[in-house]
Each structure stands twice: as structure tokens, then as C-alpha cells.
Amino acid sequence: MKKTLLSSLTALLALATPLAAQAGTITVKGSDTMVILVQRWAEEFMKKNPGTKVQVTGGGSGTGLSALQNGTTDIAMSSREMKEAEQEKLRARFSTTGVEIPVAKDGVTFYVNDTNPVTSLTVDQLKGIYLGDTTNWKDVGGPAATIVLYSRENSSGTYSFVKDNVLGGDDYASNAQTLPGTAAVVNAVAKEKNGIGYGGAAYAKGVKELKIKKGSEEFAPTADNVKSGKYPLSRNLFFYLRNKPSGEAKAFIDFTLSPEGQAVVTKVGYFPVK
Amino acid sequence: MDRQALMQEQSLASPVPVPTLSAAARRRQLKEKLIAGLVTAVAFTGIAALVLILIFVAKEAMGLFTDPHARQEASLSKMFLPQVTRPGRPATFVWQPVSSVPKVSMIPLFIGTLKTTLVSMFVAVPLGVFGALFAAEFAPRRLREVLKPTIELLAGIPSVVLGFFALMVMASFVQDFFGLESRLNAVLAGLGLALAIVPVIFTVSEDALTAVPRSYREASLALGATPWETAWKVVLPAAAPGILAACVLGFGRAIGETMIVLMASGNAAIVSARLGDSVRSLSATIAAEMGEVVVGSPHYSLLFFIGVELFAFTFVLNMFATSWTRKVMKRLTGGAG
Numbered sequence: 001m002k003k004t005l006l007s008s009l010t011a012l013l014a015l016a017t018p019l020a021a022q023a024g025t026i027t028v029k030g031s032d033t034m035v036i037l038v039q040r041w042a043e044e045f046m047k048k049n050p051g052t053k054v055q056v057t058g059g060g061s062g063t064g065l066s067a068l069q070n071g072t073t074d075i076a077m078s079s080r081e082m083k084e085a086e087q088e089k090l091r092a093r094f095s096t097t098g099v100e101i102p103v104a105k106d107g108v109t110f111y112v113n114d115t116n117p118v119t120s121l122t123v124d125q126l127k128g129i130y131l132g133d134t135t136n137w138k139d140v141g142g143p144a145a146t147i148v149l150y151s152r153e154n155s156s157g158t159y160s161f162v163k164d165n166v167l168g169g170d171d172y173a174s175n176a177q178t179l180p181g182t183a184a185v186v187n188a189v190a191k192e193k194n195g196i197g198y199g200g201a202a203y204a205k206g207v208k209e210l211k212i213k214k215g216s217e218e219f220a221p222t223a224d225n226v227k228s229g230k231y232p233l234s235r236n237l238f239f240y241l242r243n244k245p246s247g248e249a250k251a252f253i254d255f256t257l258s259p260e261g262q263a264v265v266t267k268v269g270y271f272p273v274k
Numbered sequence: 275m276d277r278q279a280l281m282q283e284q285s286l287a288s289p290v291p292v293p294t295l296s297a298a299a300r301r302r303q304l305k306e307k308l309i310a311g312l313v314t315a316v317a318f319t320g321i322a323a324l325v326l327i328l329i330f331v332a333k334e335a336m337g338l339f340t341d342p343h344a345r346q347e348a349s350l351s352k353m354f355l356p357q358v359t360r361p362g363r364p365a366t367f368v369w370q371p372v373s374s375v376p377k378v379s380m381i382p383l384f385i386g387t388l389k390t391t392l393v394s395m396f397v398a399v400p401l402g403v404f405g406a407l408f409a410a411e412f413a414p415r416r417l418r419e420v421l422k423p424t425i426e427l428l429a430g431i432p433s434v435v436l437g438f439f440a441l442m443v444m445a446s447f448v449q450d451f452f453g454l455e456s457r458l459n460a461v462l463a464g465l466g467l468a469l470a471i472v473p474v475i476f477t478v479s480e481d482a483l484t485a486v487p488r489s490y491r492e493a494s495l496a497l498g499a500t501p502w503e504t505a506w507k508v509v510l511p512a513a514a515p516g517i518l519a520a521c522v523l524g525f526g527r528a529i530g531e532t533m534i535v536l537m538a539s540g541n542a543a544i545v546s547a548r549l550g551d552s553v554r555s556l557s558a559t560i561a562a563e564m565g566e567v568v569v570g571s572p573h574y575s576l577l578f579f580i581g582v583e584l585f586a587f588t589f590v591l592n593m594f595a596t597s598w599t600r601k602v603m604k605r606l607t608g609g610a611g
Contacts, residue, residue, distance in 0.1 A: 179541065
């Protein structure tokens with residue numbers, strides 16, 4: 001949490017003072033979801049190429065993309081696709097539409113407390129719960145208790161993903177408690193026996209991952225299900241650049257997509273894109 | 275006597291000539307001037323920084339009034355009047371700035387800020403003031419020398435730590451104790467805030483109480499008042515302006531405090547009168563949403579507008595408190611002050 005604030009502060013500072021990246025330095029900025037992963041990549045990459053420095057900062061997908069528009073970062077990492085408005089800005093300043101490279105996959109997972117007997121829900125049931133139409137666990141096969149909703153901040157990429165793919169674009173119920181960061185959501189659900197929350201698959205510790213029901217089948221967010229697309233709530237994690245990557249940036253991106261780089265993805269808890 | 279009169283006459287008749295400065299003395303004078311200039315410059319740097327910050331924040335917020343798109347999306351009426359959000363439902367106050375149809379009502383945020391601040395004041399003012407009264411009037415010297423630094427040390431705890439403590443340690447206890455539906459709520463956030471502002475109120479109140487002249491106490495005791503009556507009816511009223519200032523300082527800090535509220539309040543923008551509900555405060559909203567907002571969008575300007583609002587609140591509050599303190603002082607000193 002503190003890290004997010006700090007990184008957004010540094011992001012603001014960086015916005016105020018555009019720093020040209022020195023030769024031999026690649027700057028990557030953006031999504032907090034991806035920071036852990038990209039930092040690991042950077043470490044591995046720098047071990048192999050001692051001449052190159054990779055700087056990774058968080059601050060959120062939006063921050064990274066706006067840094068890309070301002071020319072203050074080489075690569076933006078984002079857990080959502082670039083919006084029209086952001087592309088427009090890029091076109092206005094650099095007359096390019098940007099380059100999008102999916103580098104990993106994530107399965108957005110819904111968590112409930114360990115003591116909760118519910119093991120799987122359909123996307124429609126989740127929608128009802130998060131729109132505030134379903135307020136009691138007994139309506140979805142659980143105990144008679146009020147559902148306590150946990151959500152992410154409305155600026156997070158995960159928030160908009162769930163909104164678009166589960167709620168059909170509608171607003172979350174206003175009594176959904178928003179917490180900063182997936183770790184906070186997991187922690188809250190672990191302590192609140194009637195709680196439900198969501199976040200990246202890499203974080204589910206001490207809580208139960210809900211399977212998603214489709215017809216008579218249930219799909220857990222596993223590597224196979226995410227890769228095959230059977231798990232309905234999988235998403236890409238992206239790198240965005242202004243132009244086709246070249247030189248050191250290209251070397252770094254090639255490394256992330258290599259078998260070695262994709263092995264890191266699995267280690268961190270996300271899913272390989274290749 | 276004679277000689278003195280003579281000397282006076284002399285000094286009156288012929289004024290003593292101004293002695294010429296030695297080189298060393300002139301250097302010293304120059305050094306003095308330089309230091310004075312430096313100090314002034316530093317003081318003005320602070321003022322300049324404040325003004326620049328205000329200008330910057332206001333400039334970013336101005337987009338709400340200049341940009342036609344933002345004016346339509348986040349007009350003042352949309353910020354402060356109830357809006358119909360879902361067709362067929364009554365008009366409500368909703369804060370959902372990231373949406374296909376943004377809803378930007380400030381009312382839930384005001385209510386949230388008010389709730390947490392009131393809970394924290396309700397807890398911290400009695401604790402801080404009575405603690406200070408005890409330390410200043412009744413505590414034996416030994417105890418006082420331990421008590422004061424301990425509480426002042428509390429003030430040094432970073433708010434992140436207090437927030438974490440509230441979130442991890444107090445939350446479940448508070449929920450069970452009050453039998454609340456949600457673990458994170460206004461009561462918990464208020465208690466966390468109270469931890470942060472008790473030291474502020476205590477320290478300033480204690481200074482105000484010890485500054486009350488001894489003669490007041492002696493006069494009261496001499497008239498036959500008990501020590502308790504003296505403390506309650508003489509010392510406390512005499513220190514009232516200082517104590518009020520302490521409360522205002524605490525209030526200001528509670529309004530602007532971000533980290534504790536962000537972590538312990540649950541951040542759901544709900545309009546209700548119940549303290550057991552989760553709340554979302556103004557400052558926490560800025561902290562939570564600034565991270566991934568699209569720069570230059572109406573939402574971005576809105577966040578800066580909230581910053582301006584907070585600035586205005588504390589400013590008005592301080593002004594009000596200062597004028598009130600003056601009034602009380604006048605009454606206490608019989609209009610001489």
C-alpha cells in the first residue's frame with residue numbers, strides 16, 4: 001500500500017521533470033499488478049547483460065501509459081488495453097499509435113473465506129452479488145448471512161476488467177468496500193467469514209479460490225484453463241511502446257517472451273502467454 | 275544629589291557625539307544584516323511554496339470549469355444534488371467517477387469524512403484534554419516526567435503503522451465488540467484516527483494548562499477551593515483558548531489524515547447515518563484514485579478539486595478558531611487582551 005503511494009509520488013515527480021533515459025537504460029513503468037513480475041524479469045535480464053540497466057516503477061497502468069505519452073518512459077506495462085483517448089494523445093505527440101505486446105496472462109480469481117461452503121459460482125451469480133442484487137449467501141447456496149463485498153479501487157486495471165467482463169459494464173454496488181491492492185483484499189477476505197473479493201491469481205493465500213461454473217462444468221483458474229481460454233476471466237498483461245522495439249528494449253522484450261522469461265511468469269504465479 | 279543634577283544638565287546641554295564604528299564592528303553589523311536577510315529569505319521560501327502548491331492544485335482543478343466535456347460530466351449540480359443513477363429508482367448520491375456514465379456526487383465523501391472525524395474527536399478530545407489536566411495538575415512530578423515524553427512519542431508513530439494496527443489488530447475486536455456487519459467501518463477508522471490526534475491534543479493542551487499563572491491557583495486555593503475545584507473551575511477555563519486551539523489542530527489533522535482512513539475505513543461511498551457502515555473520506559479518495567487516473571480527464575480534475583475543498587475546509591476552520599480564541603481571551607482578561 002505504502003509502495004503504491006510512494007510510486008505514485010515518484011510518478012508525479014517524474015511527470016514534472018521529464019528525464020531522458022540514459023544510454024544503456026530501459027525504463028518500464030505502470031501497472032502495480034505487474035511490478036513483481038517485471039522486476040524479476042529485469043533482475044534476470046541484467047544478470048545476463050551487465051551493460052544494460054532496467055528500471056521498473058509501479059504507479060498504475062494509467063500512470064505508465066501517460067508516461068509513455070509524455071516520453072518519460074520507454075515501456076509502459078498495463079493490465080488493461082490502451083483506451084482510445086490515450087491512443088489519441090500518443091498520435092498527437094509522436095504520430096504513432098503505439099505497439100501492444102502481450103507478455104503474460106492472468107486469471108482474475110474470486111476469493112471467499114476458507115470456512116465458506118460455497119465452492120463455485122456462475123458468472124451471472126457473481127454479477128448479481130457485485131451489483132448488489134444478491135445480498136445473502138443463502139441465495140447462492142451458502143449459509144444465511146449477509147454478503148460483505150470487497151472490491152478494488154476504481155483506478156485499478158483489475159477493477160475495470162471485472163466491471164467489463166462480469167458486470168457487463170454496470171457499476172459496482174455502492175456498499176462494496178474498496179481496498180488498495182490485491183493483498184489487502186485477500187487479507188480482508190481471510191478475516192471476514194462472509195466476505196468475497198477478487199484479484200490476480202498470484203495472490204490467493206489463506207483464502208479459497210472460487211471455481212467458475214459454466215453449465216455443468218466448473219473451471220478453476222489453473223494454467224491449463226487460462227491458456228485454453230476455458231476459464232472465462234483470463235486477461236492479458238501488456239507492454240506498450242511508442243514504436244517497434246529496437247536495440248536494448250527489443251532484447252529485453254525478446255527475453256521476456258523466451259521460454260526462460262515465461263518460466264519466470266509461472267514462478268511468480270501468473271500464466272505464460274506462449 | 276548636586277553632582278547628579280550637574281551631570282544631567284551637562285548631558286542635556288551637549289549631546290554625546292555618536293562614536294565612529296571600528297572596522298570589526300562594521301563587519302559584525304554587515305554579518306548581522308546578511309543573516310537577517312537569509313532568515314527572511316528562508317521564511318519567504320515557505321510562503322512561496324505554499325502559494326505555489328495552492329496555485330498548482332487550483333490550476334489542475336480549473337479543468338472542471340473550463341473544459342466543456344468536464345463541465346457536462348461533472349457539473350456542480352451533479353456534485354452536490356441527488357441524481358437518478360438507475361432508471362426507475364429514486365435519485366441518490368453516488369460516487370462512481372469511473373463508469374460509462376460517471377457519477378460524481380461529493381455528498382458520500384463529505385459524510386464519510388465527517389463520520390470518521392467526529393468519531394475520532396469524540397474519543398480523542400476527552401482523552402487528550404483530561405490526560406493533559408491530569409499531567410499538569412495532579413500527577414506527581416516523577417509520573418509526569420514519564421507520561422509526557424511517552425505520549426509525545428506516540429505522535430512520532432507514522433500513520434501507516436497506526437493504519438496497519440487498526441486494520442490487523444483492532445478490526446476484528448471492534449467488529450465483535452460493537453456487533454457490526456462490516457469489519458472495516460467509520461468507528462474503526464475513527465478510533466485509528468484518535469490514536470493519531472490524541473498526542474496532538476494532549477501536548478498542546480498540556481502546554482496551555484502549565485502556562486496558567488501560579489497566582490490563579492494560589493488565589494483559588496487560598497479562597498478554600500479544593501485542588502479538584504481549582505483545576506476544573508479555574509485552571510481549565512483560563513487555559514480554554516489553548517485547549518480550543520489544540521482541538522482545532524486535532525480536527526484539522528483528522529480531516530486531512532489519509533493513510534489510516536485509507537486502510538481502516540473500507541472506502542465504500544455509502545450515504546447513511548450509521549457509524550457501523552463502511553465510509554469513504556475525501557483524502558482517501560484522492561490517495562486511492564490518483565494512481566491510475568487518466569491525466570487531464572474530468573476525473574483527474576475532480577480529484578484536484580477535492581484537494582482544493584480540503585484546503586478550504588482547514589483554512590476556514592483555522593480562521594474560525596482563531597477569531598473564537600480571541601473572543602474567549604477577551605472575555606477572560608476582561609477586555610484587556
